[in-house]
């Protein structure tokens with residue numbers, strides 16, 4: 197039998213060329229990054245499309261992004277053309293032979309999550325990420341994701357209308373992420389994305405104004421990596437007995453970062469903010485993971501998942 201590529205992983209029954217996933221909001225609907233010279237779809241296992249709602253949304257007023265020390269604040273406000281245009285006009289332009297595409301479903305009401313999920317269920321999309329953690333909208337989003345009851349209700353409702361893999365994107369802005377994860381597993385999620393952005397703010401001392409048009413935004417990038425690693429570790433404790441896999445994410449910018457998430461319990465690793473300054477970063481992350489496997493005498497990246505050795509206090 198031909199030797200299995202050490203980076204090829206199966207995630208919720210989907211074949212990923214590598215464990216890397218391009219994160220929602222960082223690559224639009226996949227139409228732009230594929231034009232970057234040197235980019236190959238084989239560098240990433242899957243691409244998450246921008247959060248999609250029932251109706252078109254123009255998003256928040258500017259400024260919508262702001263660079264911070266080791267990070268970035270964003271408050272896009274779920275700008276998107278609405279699910280009908282995404283399914284009818286954008287999905288037909290994507291190369292589903294080469295890449296796995298994951299839709300990101302957002303909404304203000306449970307009914308909206310259901311409608312958007314139903315529409316994607318009836319499309320070639322490979323999997324559906326339920327976004328109950330957007331920090332930048334008044335209704336739904338994080339308001340649902342920070343409440344375990346509401347989180348479970350959204351997951352349960354989406355589960356009823358699709359047999360496609362459901363990946364619940366958890367919020368770090370909550371008291372007990374493990375309890376929320378437990379409820380989402382009961383409600384039928386197949387996997388988790390851990391984490392979405394952390395709520396933050398930027399202040400301009402000279403003008404005494406809030407920098408972000410929405411006043412507050414979501415913080416991403418290396419600044420949040422230690423928080424994300426802990427959340428992945430906490431969710432993994434709950435998810436492992438049910439074989440529910442995790443896409444670990446938060447500030448990944450190197451092979452070492454990706455490996456840390458895998459060791460903490462992630463089966464796949466999201467790359468987001470780093471794509472803004474290096475759209476080809478997946479190549480070097482993949483190469484670094486390959487080198488690590490060789491140095492450690494490992495045949496496959498799967499052997500590393502959840503191998504974290506904790507100290508006994």
Ligand code: ORO
Nearest residue numbers: 272273274330332393414
């Ligand atoms: N921003 C984020 O950081 N996370 C989301 O889920 C959505 C947005 C946005 O559209 O503003």
